[in-house]
Amino acid sequence: MKDGLSDSAPLWFGSIRTIVPGLLLILLLPLLKKSMTPPPMRFVLPLALLQTTGFVGFTMLALEEGAVGATAILVFTMPIWLTLMAHTFLHERLTKRHWLAILVAAVGLFLMIAPWQTHLALAASLFALLSGIAWAGGSLWQKKYGPLYQLDMINITAWQMLFGGFFLLASAMLLEDYRMNWTPHFAWVVFYNLIPVGAVGWLMWFYVLHNLPTKVAGFGSLLIPTIGVLAAWIQLGEEPDTFEFLGILFILTALVMILWPTKLFKPPTA
Structure with missing residues (x-):
């Protein structure tokens, strides 16, 4: 996404990358013999504002203002927000192990950001955190209210992208000069x-969110910035420093704590 900002204003780029995929998925619906009828507005509009307008819009603004790596890591504080939201609003009980995993993941993210040596602008940090919170809020909304309507996953994905993209387009027209080279x-x-x-990415995310517990889906996404750092090392020769290595280890430890069967953490009974 950062590459696109050299030739486009951030919100204009965000709008095109959400409106067009939404339209393509809507056109695909009849070919798959699925309904093109939009979901109820009281469900899909809040989802679109959070999951597409908020998440994509704040991400693009953060990338415009700051570095890619630190921005990505801050955006992916989402699992922490999502787990806490699910505990509060979905009443998904968190054990001591889950609370400890949240703490371990937070330490890992802090080490990967390394604020004492990362020159990430304050505005970029704020936009990236807001992006993660909006993503978590949209995921919570989908998890809580999606099952009430029994809607097709492709239909939901398509319409929330389209509506969210139009909100982004309106924001771009109000806040930015048109720039696309x-x-x-x-x-x-x-x-x-x-x-x-x-x-494809949004379809996969909604599928995961629909079929896995909230905290598992959320914490699983922490693998993305971790894999990104490792892939940059393997493909581009960008070797992680000591703090990034430690951060990766902390995040992987948190994932194991969340995903591993609970019974393995219980002490043996006599």
């Missing part, structure tokens, strides 16, 4: 963000 590189970046990241 259609170079071959920008066209490739747009395509990549439309299909693999936009349409």
